[in-house]
Amino acid sequence: MEAWRVPKPSTGQSDFPYLGAFPISPGVFIMTSAGVFLAESALHMAGLAGYPMQGELASAAISSAGKKRKRCGLCAPCPRRIGCEQCSSCKNRKASHQICKLRKCEELKPSAALEVTYTP
DNA sequence: GAAAACGTATGT
DNA sequence: ACATACGTTTTC
Ligand SMILES: [Zn+2]
Ligand SMILES: [Zn+2]
Numbered sequence: 001m002e003a004w005r006v007p008k009p010s011t012g013q014s015d016f017p018y019l020g021a022f023p024i025s026p027g028v029f030i031m032t033s034a035g036v037f038l039a040e041s042a043l044h045m046a047g048l049a050g051y052p053m054q055g056e057l058a059s060a061a062i063s064s065a066g067k068k069r070k071r072c073g074l075c076a077p078c079p080r081r082i083g084c085e086q087c088s089s090c091k092n093r094k095a096s097h098q099i100c101k102l103r104k105c106e107e108l109k110p111s112a113a114l115e116v117t118y119t120p
Numbered sequence: 121g122a123a124a125a126c127g128t129a130t131g132t
Numbered sequence: 133a134c135a136t137a138c139g140t141t142t143t144c
Contacts, residue, residue, distance in 0.1 A: 068129050068138045088123075096124055099137055108138075 071105035078105050 071078045083090040083100035090100050098104075 066129060070130085092124070097126080097137060
């Protein structure tokens with residue numbers, strides 16, 4: 001069955017562009033295209049509220065908690081079926097365990113995390 | 121800072 | 133158990 005991702009928070013005041021909202025669990029995972037954030041309550045709970053580390057990265061590490069996102073299926077590279085066999089991912093796929101660069105989901109690329117996608 | 125390697129979540 | 137591929141860590 002297909003598990004479609006949570007639509008949008010679209011409450012008028014959209015805090016995030018959209019993308020990768022995770023099945024919002026009891027946890028406070030808030031996965032946005034700008035990264036993964038979590039509520040302050042969760043931060044406090046994690047015991048690193050005001051930690052000398054890079055807050056957002058720390059949050060991301062905790063919130064991520066080993067959860068992996070999946071390809072969106074909407075971008076151009078996603079529907080691709082076969083690897084090009086020419087990129088380093090293809091050539092080293094055995095060792096790097098990475099998808100072909102031509103197939104890499106744009107939404108999963110860090111660059112996409114900065115794109116603000118307006119859909120008028 | 122980018123690429124490769126590794127470990128591992130996820131699905132079959 | 134095996135295959136696929138994301139995320140982190142390590143290496144260059
Ligand atoms: Zn390739
Ligand atoms: Zn995609």
